[in-house]
Every structure is written in structure tokens, then in C-alpha cells.
Amino acid sequence: MAEHPNSTAAVTETTCGICLEESKDPLNLPCGHSFCDGCLDQWRSRYGVLEEMRRKCPICRATIPPSKEMVSSLISYRAAKQMMENNNETSSEVYRSVCRALARAEESAGEDWDGVTVLEDDRKPAIVMPDYIYNAAPRGDIKSVLKWINANRTEDRANAVTSLESMSLPILFLATMDNHLMLMTLLLQLGADADSRTSNGITAIEMLFNDVKFREEDVSLRAKLLLSWGAIFFHDGAKRKHHLSRASHLSRAREWGYHKLAHLLESELGGRRCEIVNLPSRPEINGKTCVTDEYLPDSNEYKVTLETKSKDVLVLSPDNLTRRDRTPQDCGYYIEFKNGRTIRHDFDSNEDCQAFVAALNNNGESQPAVTEESEAAAELAAAELLAELGFDDSPTEPSSGYKAKKSKKKKGGKKKRK
Numbered sequence: 001m002a003e004h005p006n007s008t009a010a011v012t013e014t015t016c017g018i019c020l021e022e023s024k025d026p027l028n029l030p031c032g033h034s035f036c037d038g039c040l041d042q043w044r045s046r047y048g049v050l051e052e053m054r055r056k057c058p059i060c061r062a063t064i065p066p067s068k069e070m071v072s073s074l075i076s077y078r079a080a081k082q083m084m085e086n087n088n089e090t091s092s093e094v095y096r097s098v099c100r101a102l103a104r105a106e107e108s109a110g111e112d113w114d115g116v117t118v119l120e121d122d123r124k125p126a127i128v129m130p131d132y133i134y135n136a137a138p139r140g141d142i143k144s145v146l147k148w149i150n151a152n153r154t155e156d157r158a159n160a161v162t163s164l165e166s167m168s169l170p171i172l173f174l175a176t177m178d179n180h181l182m183l184m185t186l187l188l189q190l191g192a193d194a195d196s197r198t199s200n201g202i203t204a205i206e207m208l209f210n211d212v213k214f215r216e217e218d219v220s221l222r223a224k225l226l227l228s229w230g231a232i233f234f235h236d237g238a239k240r241k242h243h244l245s246r247a248s249h250l251s252r253a254r255e256w257g258y259h260k261l262a263h264l265l266e267s268e269l270g271g272r273r274c275e276i277v278n279l280p281s282r283p284e285i286n287g288k289t290c291v292t293d294e295y296l297p298d299s300n301e302y303k304v305t306l307e308t309k310s311k312d313v314l315v316l317s318p319d320n321l322t323r324r325d326r327t328p329q330d331c332g333y334y335i336e337f338k339n340g341r342t343i344r345h346d347f348d349s350n351e352d353c354q355a356f357v358a359a360l361n362n363n364g365e366s367q368p369a370v371t372e373e374s375e376a377a378a379e380l381a382a383a384e385l386l387a388e389l390g391f392d393d394s395p396t397e398p399s400s401g402y403k404a405k406k407s408k409k410k411k412g413g414k415k416k417r418k
Helices: 037-043 068-086 093-109 131-139 142-150 171-177 181-189 204-208 211-216 220-228 246-255 259-266 350-360 372-389 400-412
Strands: 026-028 034-036 273-276 289-296 301-306 313-316 321-323 333-338 341-346
Touching (some): 026 037, 034 037, 068 093, 142 181, 142 333, 171 204, 181 333, 246 259, 259 289
Antiparallel strands (some): 273 289, 289 301, 333 341
């Protein structure tokens, strides 16, 4: 029989042993075989392994050591278990939950792991944030977080994480978890990855879809913010026992009364920032951007809000929308933190927004000219936005609005779900 040109006999040192093409971001295993980083991640996710066979090299079946993320989870759960045992808290459900998580982490690492070797890769390790930032981010302390990030812009501090013992939680994850929309937006503008994951593979948007979050507060605004910046609602990495399916997440949302949000997330462009295209009835808005706020399943259309100062609301077909995720250079609007206050700047064109951002980022050499009239209008828009999001525009305590809202909620009874 003639040998297939892509057989293993034809594999070279630069050929991936899975896709049999030239390796992209090659990962070299201890056994000597090499694979594309992405291909190996599909074979066995770096965040966990479900099947025994996937702990072995696809070619020679030699043991693959756990990833840095798996080891981080293992260290974190061991530390949490030990701390609870030291405090005699072993009878609680939390302790039992930690024990179950530790067992899963040990299973992912494999019984034959030597306890030392970790799968090395070329990814640059994330910056580990200091303890005071770990405490400041969940409080929504914008001033402290931005001061720390801006103190060294040569480091990617917008994607900083907590220590290995604390699950390597990204700073965006901390802000999302504690409902600090303004801090989330500022971090995303600085380059925070909307899909950054903890050491066990949980993204910020996935964290929102659990019973605890649904029970405590409306997650819709945070979910839509992350989606507009390109967050993947449900990633398709290797399945793990403790991860819910997309259908399960949406079923949980409906169970807690988030029907519109579930409809939105089931649709292709739900919550996304989009560019308007091929609209003959309004040619002047072709090329403008908008945010899809609501999906109308009966007509297969979207209710969208234009990213202009007028913020017109339209109903458009999916054929008139193409996805255009926010980026730090093309963010559509800009939240500025100045003198202890947040100011929202809206624009009538993306070019104006891009020019504004470019001027701000020009090494501080030039700042866009701001008239008293435009600054007053911007502050009014910011105040309206903060009121809508439940924040107080306070120059001394950025998170005071959130605290006041929670206090009011306790007095007024259970919050109505949308």
C-alpha cells in the first residue's frame, strides 16, 4: 500500500502531530513530540482533563505533565483546604465543596504526575497583582487600581492576576464579580482581555451565570458589557465534569427570570457591538456602530441603540448588522477618570472616538481640547449613565454609589428581576 503523504512517517520536527501541518505556536512535550498549542488544547484543555487517554501524548502515549493552570488550581485548593482545617471548619458545605474541587484538580493532574514537572509553553506569565490591589478591585476602588496600572505601562497590568494560591483570578474577573461596571469599562479600555480565565478556566461572563449571582443582583448589564468587548459566552475547550453546557446556562437564566437575556444570548449577535451595513432606507447610518440590546425572536430582528450622541433606537435585521467588537483603539465611547470622577465621552463617529483615544495615549504630550460646554455635556452624560448603572458620581469614593444601592435594596426588599 502506498504511504499517505501526511502519515506519521512523513512528520518532520516542525509538523504538528495532530493536524499534520506546520506547527503554529509549537509546544514540545517531554517525550519529544511537538504540537500546535491550539491543537493540544483541543486534545486536552490546559484548564483540566476529563479522559485518562488525554493525559497521554497522542502519538507515543507518554505522560503529559499538567499545565501551569492545572497546577495553580491544585495549589489553590490545597491551600484553601489546609486553611479551613487549621480553623476547624471541616463540617461546612464550603469545606466539602473545596474537597471535591481538589479531587477534580488531582484527577486532572493524573495519579502518575511526579508533583514537580509542569508543561512549559511560550506564553508570557501574567503579572501578579499586589495584595492591596487584590483588595481594592473588589471594592471598586478605581483610583488605587488605575494608579497602580499607570505606574508601569511597560507591564500588562490590566491583565494582572492574583497569586497561584488564589486561583490566578484576573483583575477584570474581580471587578465583574463584585458588580463594578465603571472599573470593568476602564480595565477593558486599558486592554484587559474580556475572555481572560481563572486557573480553572472560568471566564468573567461564565461566572455571572450561577445561582448565587442571579439571586443577588441583575447580571444583564455586566454580561452585555463583556459581550460588546467580544467575550465568548461559552468557550468550546475540552469538556470537564464540573462545567455546565450552554443550554444549562441559558436554562438557569430563564429559571431566575432573565428571559430577555437568555433570548439575547441564544442569538448570533446578542449583546454584541455591530456595524450597520446595507441599509438602503437610512444610507446615512451605514458604517455607524450600535449595540444589540434585545433580540426579537418572532421576527428574527434586533432592537439596537446607535453609538451616537442621539442614541437612536432602531429595529434591524441580522442582514444589516456585522459584528464589530470594541477594542481599546475603537471603543465607541470613552470613560475618562479625572480628578476622582468618571466622565463619559460620546461621539458621532468612530473616527472622532479613535482620534480622542489616540490623543490621550500620545505619551501625555497632547490632550484633546475640551471646552467648558463640551465638558459640561460630558459630565451630564456621565451622571445619567452612572444613575442608570446604579453608581454615584462621587469624587471621593468611587464605589459609594454601589454601596448606597445595596443599602437601599436591603431596606426596600427583594430586587425585581428583569
